[in-house]
């Protein structure tokens with residue numbers, strides 16, 4: 300099967316949307332991602348799949364930590380900004396008015412995300428164009444209300460509006 304056919308199948312998997320973020324103020328990196336998953340609750344671990352050509356990839360490796368910020372329905376504009384729409388890159392993605400804080404690792408954590416998981420980089424596996432980063436979750440926080448932003452059939456879905 301070729302890549303377009305594979306993508307035509309996978310676009311039917313509705314998924315949560317997150318911003319993966321890393322680095323220190325002035326040299327932060329972040330990208331919109333749907334390829335993330337819980338790995339285990341003992342120890343608390345998750346995995347994210349990041350393209351090696353992404354600017355955020357090197358920031359995660361250098362910082363040895365990253366955050367996963369699960370977006371709420373009203374955060375579609377942030378998802379677009381962190382996917383490169385509008386051509387904003389690197390540290391400039393963090394300048395759009397959103398509030399970014401830190402928890403235990405120092406990775407940027409998005410205020411207003413449904414949940415943020417603060418991870419130490421535990422392991423890294425290379426496959427083809429991507430790296431699978433395994434993070435040990437050492438801190439986090441959640442809102443406890445609000446609805447998720449979803450991605451389905453190549454589009455964002457606000458489940459409250461549809």
Ligand SMILES: Cc1cc2nc3c(=O)[nH]c(=O)nc-3n(C[C@H](O)[C@H](O)[C@H](O)COP(=O)(O)O)c2cc1C
Nearest residue numbers: 330331332333334348349350353354355382383450
């Ligand atoms: C809905 C959506 C999901 C995405 N999921 C991923 C992902 O899981 N992993 C990834 O590496 N890129 C993913 N991307 C692409 C990145 O967000 C995009 O290439 C980004 O500009 C990379 O930024 P950077 O090069 O500054 O790190 C996704 C894009 C969109 C719109």
